[in-house]
Amino acid sequence: MTKIITPKPGIMDIELYVGGKSHAVGIENTVKLSSNENPFGPSPKAKDAYRNQTDFLAVYPSSDHNELRQAIANINRLNFEQVICGNGSDEIITFLCQAFAGVGDEVLFTEHGFGMYRICALGAGATPVEVPENSRVTDVDALIERCTENTKLIFIANPNNPTGTFIPLTEIERLIDGVPKNILIILDGAYAEYVEGYDGGAQLVEMHENVVMTRTFSKVYGLGGLRIGWGYASPEVVDILARLRGPFNINRAALSAAIAAVNDENYVNECLIQNNNCGNFLINEIRNLGFECDDTYANFILPRFIDENQADAANAALENAGLIVRQVKGYNLHNCLRITIGKEVDCYRVINTLKKFKENQS
Ligand SMILES: Cc1ncc(COP(=O)(O)O)c(C=O)c1O
Numbered sequence: 001m002t003k004i005i006t007p008k009p010g011i012m013d014i015e016l017y018v019g020g021k022s023h024a025v026g027i028e029n030t031v032k033l034s035s036n037e038n039p040f041g042p043s044p045k046a047k048d049a050y051r052n053q054t055d056f057l058a059v060y061p062s063s064d065h066n067e068l069r070q071a072i073a074n075i076n077r078l079n080f081e082q083v084i085c086g087n088g089s090d091e092i093i094t095f096l097c098q099a100f101a102g103v104g105d106e107v108l109f110t111e112h113g114f115g116m117y118r119i120c121a122l123g124a125g126a127t128p129v130e131v132p133e134n135s136r137v138t139d140v141d142a143l144i145e146r147c148t149e150n151t152k153l154i155f156i157a158n159p160n161n162p163t164g165t166f167i168p169l170t171e172i173e174r175l176i177d178g179v180p181k182n183i184l185i186i187l188d189g190a191y192a193e194y195v196e197g198y199d200g201g202a203q204l205v206e207m208h209e210n211v212v213m214t215r216t217f218s219k220v221y222g223l224g225g226l227r228i229g230w231g232y233a234s235p236e237v238v239d240i241l242a243r244l245r246g247p248f249n250i251n252r253a254a255l256s257a258a259i260a261a262v263n264d265e266n267y268v269n270e271c272l273i274q275n276n277n278c279g280n281f282l283i284n285e286i287r288n289l290g291f292e293c294d295d296t297y298a299n300f301i302l303p304r305f306i307d308e309n310q311a312d313a314a315n316a317a318l319e320n321a322g323l324i325v326r327q328v329k330g331y332n333l334h335n336c337l338r339i340t341i342g343k344e345v346d347c348y349r350v351i352n353t354l355k356k357f358k359e360n361q362s
Pocket residue numbers: 036087088089090091114157160161188190191215216217218224227228229
């Protein structure tokens with residue numbers, strides 16, 4: 001039978017997203033280290049703000065998000081009118097592809113770039129283009145070389161997920177100088193807070209009309225479940241994206257919690273210190289066990305095993321011990337596992353399990 005109902009070209013090329021596992025059947029005391037969530041959750045002030053909305057559930061939320069945009073701008077020293085909020089930074093990525101890329105246009109991202117770039121490019125009818133990295137690090141020269149007259153968007157996650165690697169501002173400046181000004185460069189800063197002294201590229205946004213920054217409340221702010229992200233762009237780009245935004249794309253409980261979360265700088269700093277200490281411990285111990293692992297600039301690590309079989313076996317050993325980590329075969333990293341940096345106790349469990357695993361292997 002001929003199909004009458006068919007989607008636009010590109011849609012059926014999108015592979016359904018597979019999220020991080022959260023359970024291991026029959027195993028108790030599991031801990032989820034598969035989605036780069038903050039193991040401490042959000043600030044207690046954000047939880048209170050969320051609870052305080054229960055009497056107002058019938059009332060539509062603010063449509064302009066002014067209070068949240070103002071709070072984000074104050075804390076990050078940004079221009080309020082250049083901030084746009086989304087239902088997770090995923091939504092800002094979607095708007096960018098919808099607004100700026102269509103059939104015949106190319107959307108560039110790096111070899112192990114975040115999966116939503118491909119999905120959103122295809123969803124907009126554009127052609128996703130994967131550009132090689134240099135040993136899991138964004139390769140600016142390769143990106144510049146791969147630009148054509150059809151290139152409309154370049155996405156760079158910095159730090160990158162799932163590699164955890166980072167390129168300095170000087171490299172990003174080289175990219176900006178090296179590509180035509182009509183190409184939008186998106187600096188995805190989902191993990192920017194984890195890099196001390198890094199503004200996610202905010203200053204570059206203020207200097208260049210073709211640079212956009214995206215950020216999220218899902219990582220260090222511990223609000224992944226509420227879906228809040230934001231973008232920082234020139235007023236012209238914000239105006240374009242705002243036309244695609246549903247008027248009530250962020251619910252009122254999420255708005256309130258995010259305002260409280262962004263204002264609680266002490267809590268965020270405490271979480272960053274813990275993450276840094278535990279991340280250093282994990283990487284040192286993993287290297288001591290003889291596994292390779294790049295330095296991380298985020299809240300996860302990516303140990304590399306000898307081959308896919310060993311990575312599968314390590315994954316099974318961790319899962320049997322109640323530690324649910326992320327296989328990253330979809331990112332063409334068959335011999336790696338991505339492990340979220342959890343609480344100290346979780347990190348000890350990871351290392352003890354890998355120690356036993358190593359002993360059993362030899
Ligand atoms: C690099 C990167 N960008 C964007 C996102 C999306 O985050 P959000 O929860 O804000 O949609 C993630 C989530 O894991 C990510 O790793």
